[in-house]
Amino acid sequence: MISTRAPSLTLRLTLLFALASAFVLFLLGLLIGNAVERHFEEQDLEVLSGKMQLVKHILERYPPPPPKETLTQQFDDALTGHHGLIVTVYGANGEILYANESLVFPLDLLSKSMLPGQARPVKWSSTDGHPRRGISSVVKFGADSGGRYTVAISTEIDHHENFMTSFRQTLWGFMGLATLAMGVLGWFAVRRGLLPLQAIKHQAAEITANRLDTRLPVESIPVELADLADTLNGMLSRLEESFQRLSDFSSDLAHELRTPVSNLLTQTQVTLSKARSADDYRDILASNAEEFERLSRTISDMLFLAKADNKQIMPNQEPIDLAEEIGDLLEYYDVLAEEKSIALSLSGSGQVIGDRLMLRRAVSNLLSNALRHTPNGGAVTVKINETDGGMTHIAVENTGSEIPAEHLPRLFDRFYRVDSSRLRTTESSGLGLAITRSIVLAHGGGVDVCSGNGLTCFTLLLPKSAITA
Incomplete structure (x- = not known):
């Protein structure tokens, strides 16, 4: 499949800048061109209006019918020196006086001429191809109500x-060059403005799996890109934390599997070193069976957590009496x-909708963990409490040594132990609390833990x- 990359940000911004400049210059050119054209029109209208007033003044001096020879002489004298100016007087029947x-005037x-207060002259091309501009008006002869004629x-x-x-050619040529110049200047401006992105790119390229602690310098980045840098730094922090947990998990998993495999290998090698009795073989096989059971539990727990991570756990929906x-x-x-x-003691009651076997396993893991860390003569208490917010709390509390605060956020991680130097035993694979959290999350709930004043309390919410899919 051929992948097509989107145009570069520099190219897109340059084109947008050039188009915006061209649009503004185009509007400016139209404004200037129309203003100059209107100026010439007003000049012509001033000349035409002046001659119209002169013609009206001459016509109104004579009663109808006006003396044609006299009018012709006065009009010729008045138009002397005005080259290109044409005056035509039409009678009431359309005859030319x-x-x-x-010149043929357009209709x-x-x-x-019948419209009062004509605002603008009419522009047209004559039969000889010359452009002209003209006006017309109705004039009455004599001071009283005489005949009406069109001038x-x-x-x-x-x-x-x-x-x-010539002006438009020069104007549009200049605007074309100005648009091109603005595009080039815009390209340089965009390139310079995007230099911080290039810096972020180079700094991000230096971040590897061994340098996830590197962060982008937000203080040296423009304010428009500060949020992007903060987001990238947050992503790097999450990646670093996840990578560290994955590394710890891989190391712990290898250690957990190495111990039983090493025991099995050692016992097998010792057994094969010489001939033994049937009872000896039976004892060795029984010991090997215990190691295989430990491996089986670990693998089963890992498969369960893998399904939980991929949202493949589908709890049954049935009413459960928690106290029972x-x-x-x-x-x-x-x-x-x-x-x-x-x-051991239990107080409170409550009912939820969920998977009976899963919830029994979750609470069982908490009880097993509490009994394992409670000293002789201590106490383990389970409290059930229903809240008004539609949640049920199951608190498993035990006496004993407190858990340091820095370990509390990671207690539900896989294979995590507060005392990392403590030897692994066959009683615990280090996955119980992680499985408990996965079960509760699959039911739409949450987990919490606190430790202080000689008490440690794990709470399931x-x-x-019933949960909805």
Whole structure:
């Protein structure tokens, strides 16, 4: 499969910067072009309006019908020196009363003569191809209500159009070059602005499995990237912690498996060193069976935890009377407690929905752990308490030496022991508390532990209602 990489951030930011600059320059060009065009239009309108007033003044001096020869002479005198200016007077029936030059005015210009307060002149191209701009107006002859006639005046705007064509070419050419220059400058600006990301990249590339304690220097990173650096540092902290736990777990697992395997290998080699009686072989096989049972328990526990990590534990949903179940467990451990003169007691009651066998195993692990660490003559107490928040607490409390506070957060880790130098025994594989936590989490609950004032208390928090998938 061919993978396509997304365009670089530098390229995307440069293109966005160039497009934004081009858009702003385009709007600016339109504004300037329209402003210059409007300026020329206002100039032409001023000239045309002045001539219109002059023509009106001449016409209003004569009663209808006006003397054509006199009007022609006065109009010619008034238009002397105004090259390109054409005046045409139309009668009521559309006949031409006066025209200094022959010109066909567009109908939309003549029709505007009926509109009061004409605001803008009309622009068109004459038959000879020259651009023109003109206005029209209705004029009445004489001071009183005489005949009404239409006056149309236009002027050539060749010089204006030539200037605007040259101006637009220069303006758009400059804007094109300006857009290109802004794109280049934007590229340099983006490259320089993204240098901190390159620094983060190089620093992150130096982090390996042996250097997970390295952190990115947040104080030397721009404020916009500080949150990213903090997030990466948090990720590195979690990776370092997880990697350390995995390393410790691998080491402990190897140690746990090495001891029984070493015992089996040694006993087998010694047995094969010389011939022995049937009773000797029977004793050696019995001893080997104990080691195999220890290996089997460890492997079974590891498989259970692996399923828990992959969310493959599906607890049954059935009502469980906790007082009854825990009471049965206390009866089971009563013999062991009597050997060490440990007092077992149960108080409270409660009911939850869950898997009976799993919860028995979780509580059993806590009881076994408590009895193992309670000195002779001590006490182990189980308390059941239902809260108003829909949770049931199962607290297993034992007397004895306290657990240092720095060990409490890791007590539920696999193979973790407070005293790392203590020899492993066949009574415990170091997975009991980890399995307990996995079972409780599968039921939607949680675990807690505290130690102080000569008491150590493990608490299971279980929801009273059934969990949903």
